[in-house]
Amino acid sequence: MQVIESGNVAAALGVKLARAQVVAAYPITPQTPLTEKLSELIESGQMEAEYVPVESEHSALAVCIAATSAGARSFTATSANGLLYMHEQIQWAAGARLPLVMCVVNRGVGAPWTVWNDHQDSISQRDTGWIQLYANDHQQIIDTTLKAFALAEEVMVPVMVCYDGYLLSHTYMPFDVPDAGLVDRFLPPYRPAYSLDPKRPANLNTVTLPDVRPDIRGNMTHGYMEIRHLLHEDMLEAIPALARVDEKFKASFGRGGNPYLEGYRCEDAEYVAVSLGSLSYHLRDVVDALRNEGVKVGVMSVHLYRPFPAQIVAEALKGFKGLVVFEKALSYGYQGTLTSDLKSALYASTWNAGRRPFVINYILGLGGREITSPDLYHALKQSCTPDGPDGNETRWIGLKFFG
Amino acid sequence: MKKKNEGDYCKRISFSEAGPGDAGRTGSWRVLRPVMDPQTCTPAKRNAPSCYICWLYCPDGVISRTVPPKIDYQYCKGCGICAQECPTKAIVMVEESSFIKE
Numbered sequence: 001m002q003v004i005e006s007g008n009v010a011a012a013l014g015v016k017l018a019r020a021q022v023v024a025a026y027p028i029t030p031q032t033p034l035t036e037k038l039s040e041l042i043e044s045g046q047m048e049a050e051y052v053p054v055e056s057e058h059s060a061l062a063v064c065i066a067a068t069s070a071g072a073r074s075f076t077a078t079s080a081n082g083l084l085y086m087h088e089q090i091q092w093a094a095g096a097r098l099p100l101v102m103c104v105v106n107r108g109v110g111a112p113w114t115v116w117n118d119h120q121d122s123i124s125q126r127d128t129g130w131i132q133l134y135a136n137d138h139q140q141i142i143d144t145t146l147k148a149f150a151l152a153e154e155v156m157v158p159v160m161v162c163y164d165g166y167l168l169s170h171t172y173m174p175f176d177v178p179d180a181g182l183v184d185r186f187l188p189p190y191r192p193a194y195s196l197d198p199k200r201p202a203n204l205n206t207v208t209l210p211d212v213r214p215d216i217r218g219n220m221t222h223g224y225m226e227i228r229h230l231l232h233e234d235m236l237e238a239i240p241a242l243a244r245v246d247e248k249f250k251a252s253f254g255r256g257g258n259p260y261l262e263g264y265r266c267e268d269a270e271y272v273a274v275s276l277g278s279l280s281y282h283l284r285d286v287v288d289a290l291r292n293e294g295v296k297v298g299v300m301s302v303h304l305y306r307p308f309p310a311q312i313v314a315e316a317l318k319g320f321k322g323l324v325v326f327e328k329a330l331s332y333g334y335q336g337t338l339t340s341d342l343k344s345a346l347y348a349s350t351w352n353a354g355r356r357p358f359v360i361n362y363i364l365g366l367g368g369r370e371i372t373s374p375d376l377y378h379a380l381k382q383s384c385t386p387d388g389p390d391g392n393e394t395r396w397i398g399l400k401f402f403g
Numbered sequence: 404m405k406k407k408n409e410g411d412y413c414k415r416i417s418f419s420e421a422g423p424g425d426a427g428r429t430g431s432w433r434v435l436r437p438v439m440d441p442q443t444c445t446p447a448k449r450n451a452p453s454c455y456i457c458w459l460y461c462p463d464g465v466i467s468r469t470v471p472p473k474i475d476y477q478y479c480k481g482c483g484i485c486a487q488e489c490p491t492k493a494i495v496m497v498e499e500s501s502f503i504k505e
Contacts, residue, residue, distance in 0.1 A: 097415050156412065193412035201421050208417040209426060216422035222414055230415045 001177045007168035010138045010175055011077065011103045011161070012037035014145030016047045017183040018101075020075040021190075024052040024063035028082040029115045030165035031105040035077060057082040061089035061102075068098040069204060071195030073149065076100070079165060080107035080114075080121045087125070094129030094231065096205050099152035099190070100159070101145065102130075106277065106328075107165040108367040116368020117165040119276060123329035123337050129231050131159040131238055132306040134276045136262070138168065139175040140303075143255055146178065150187050150245045155238045157231070164278045166368070178253050186252045235307040242304055260309045261316055265291060266298030271384040272317065273299040275326045276338060279371065283326065286376040295384050308341050314349035317342065322358045324383040326376070328365045335394050336361045358388030364397035371398070423465070423478050433481030435496035437474055443493035447471035457485035457494060 005013075011034050015023070023042065025035040041047035050067075054060045057078050064074040078086060083104055093100050104122045108114040122132060133148060135141045141163050148159040163169065196202070212223045222230075242259045250256035264284050266272055273283050280301030287299050300316065317323055327336030334340065339361040350356040360383045365371045375397050419425045441447035445454040450470060458466045465475040466485060474485075486494040 095416075097412070156415065193407055194409045194418075203417075203419045203421065203425070205417045206419065207426070213427045214424070216420055216425050221418070224417075227415060227417060234415070 001179075002174055003177055004172050004174045005138070006033060006170055006172050007138050007141050007163055008032075008034035008105065008170070009037055010141040011105075011145055011163070012041065013177055014142040015075050015101075016041050017142075017178060017180055018075075018146055018149045018187055019047075019073065019184075019189070020049055020101075020149075021072040022050045022052065022064065022067035022074040023076070024054050024060045024067070024074070025076045025078065026054055026057045026060045026082060028057070028079045030107060030117075030169045031077050031079040031082070031103070033169070034103060034105065038075075057085040058089055061086045061093060061100075064100050064102075065089060065093050065096065065098055068093075068100055068192075069096070069196050071190070071192045073153075073190040074100055075102070077103035077105065079105045080109050083121045083125060084109060087128075090125055090128045090130065092205075093158045095227070097156040097231070097234075098158055099149070099156055101148045101152055102158065102160050103141075103145065104160050104162045105165045105169045106162055112367075114367040115165075117167055117328070118366045118368065119162070119327070119329035120366070122160060122162045125160070126306055126337060129157065129235065130306065131155075131157055131235070131304075133159060133161050133304055134302065135161060135163040135168070136278050136281050136301055136303075137175075138171075138173040139255065141168065142175060142177065143249065143253070144303075146183060146187060147242075147245050147249055149190075150248070151238060151242055153190055154241045154245065155234050156193075157234055157238055162277065167278045176253075176255075182252050186249060238307050239304070239309050239312070258303060260302070260304045260312050262301045262303060263316070264299045264301075266300060266316075268296060269298035270296040270321045271298075271324060271380075272320050272322075273297065273324045273326060273380055274302065274317075274338065274342065275299070276302055276305060276328075279326055279328065279365070282371065282373070283376060283380075286373055286380055289373075289377055290381060290384070293381075295381065297380060297384050302338065305338070305341075308345065310341075310345035310348065313342065314345040318346055318350050318353070318356060320357045321386060322360065322383065322388060324360045324362065324380055326362045326364060326379075328363075330363050330394065335392055336363060339394075360389045361392075361394045362397055363394045369398050423475070428477050429463070429480050430475075430477045433476075433479060434499055435481045435483060436476065436499050436502065437479065437481065437483065437485050437494045438497050439472065439474065440493045440495070441471050443491045444471060444489075445491055445493070447493075454490070456488050456490060460484050460488045 042051040108118040246259035283299040
């Protein structure tokens with residue numbers, strides 16, 4: 001069914017179709033309409049779930065952790081400082097291997113206080129052991145939310161579905177709401193391999209010794225390091241698993257086919273702009289304008305950011321002359337994290353190849369600073385020359401200093 | 404996928420059941436050993452089930468509710484709460500090193 005709705009409603013409808021059984025969330029701009037919609041759907045009986053009102057984001061995720069440990073399909077959502085407030089529980093959910101899904105409605109982080117869009121919130125949670133998927137439009141928000149539950153439950157790793165605050169969360173666009181019967185077939189009820197059972201009490205993730213240890217039956221059990229290694233292995237396993245989930249989704253709903261990267265006019269390109277989220281769709285207009293002038297440029301959007309599909313990324317990008325990475329977040333004191341990750345992937349795959357593409361890093365749109373098409377046009381045009389960059393320094397778009 | 408049965412899942416987390424020895428023979432962590440004097444301990448002295456303050460307070464559950472109460476030194480970490488709480492001061496904490504025979 002085609003509807004015209006906001007990105008937040010797209011996410012909420014995805015959660016409803018996924019038949020999440022427990023929702024615990026604390027409202028924060030620009031995520032608020034998503035949780036409001038879910039509480040409405042549950043209160044009115046249109047969605048069968050327990051909505052747990054909580055006093056903080058830390059508690060929201062703690063509730064979801066408990067609910068998932070008890071075998072329920074659970075969902076939460078947040079933004080910016082709310083996400084940062086969850087940070088301890090975010091690490092916990094990954095280490096406890098709970099297949100939670102959380103929407104992160106991307107917003108800049110304080111200080112200084114901001115409510116507008118950038119990616120610093122979810123990027124700052126890059127290394128927590130969560131899968132991170134970035135959606136570029138409303139259709140991808142609802143589709144990715146459904147795929148996220150399937151993927152999380154397949155590899156037992158929690159998933160963040162990230163989408164741009166305001167640019168997607170508060171804008172209204174047409175999208176298809178998948179048929180509930182088909183979704184039920186795509187995503188059957190969650191059947192955990194293990195869940196808490198009062199008849200069989202157990203301790204989960206209590207203090208775990210540096211070395212392996214015998215359990216009460218005398219069988220050897222893993223220490224901290226084995227458990228963490230398996231998290232890393234299963235994160236890598238999530239890369240092929242996402243392709244399987246995407247294929248299954250496409251078979252049911254006809255959409256998909258780009259689980260990792262989504263290219264636009266890259267086939268004959270010499271240079272490629274790379275970005276996360278809705279910015280990559282904005283860049284398509286700019287690429288079209290440059291193509292009209294004969295500049296052979298395309299744009300590649302990275303859909304799966306963690307686990308980083310390094311080999312796939314390197315294969316897709318190593319043949320170009322240059323890559324121009326536009327980022328709405330950075331590792332302060334170095335550069336954009338996507339830029340670092342791309343370079344690392346290219347280094348491993350091309351270290352003895354003789355040549356590899358240059359990588360230029362633009363930082364833009366922090367705290368909602370307007371990203372204009374002319375700015376993108378000039379930056380990209382300037383970068384699409386064989387010269388390449390002088391080093392690792394970032395180039396900032398749209399700064400206006402006084403004095 | 405490998406995580407579809409309980410065993411595969413539970414080796415990916417820190418999973419343990421209630422029972423002695425979940426963290427190994429933790430008695431080896433002990434520096435001070437609680438030693439009970441049967442002449443002073445109420446149940447031992449009266450030869451009847453009574454008191455059991457030590458059993459109630461022991462955070463590791465290594466003191467038995469028996470006559471006389473027995474301390475399981477395989478798992479007692481030597482925290483000293485039993486000695487602190489014993490109303491008749493029947494439990495004293497003794498240096499582990501003093502039990503080592505030269």
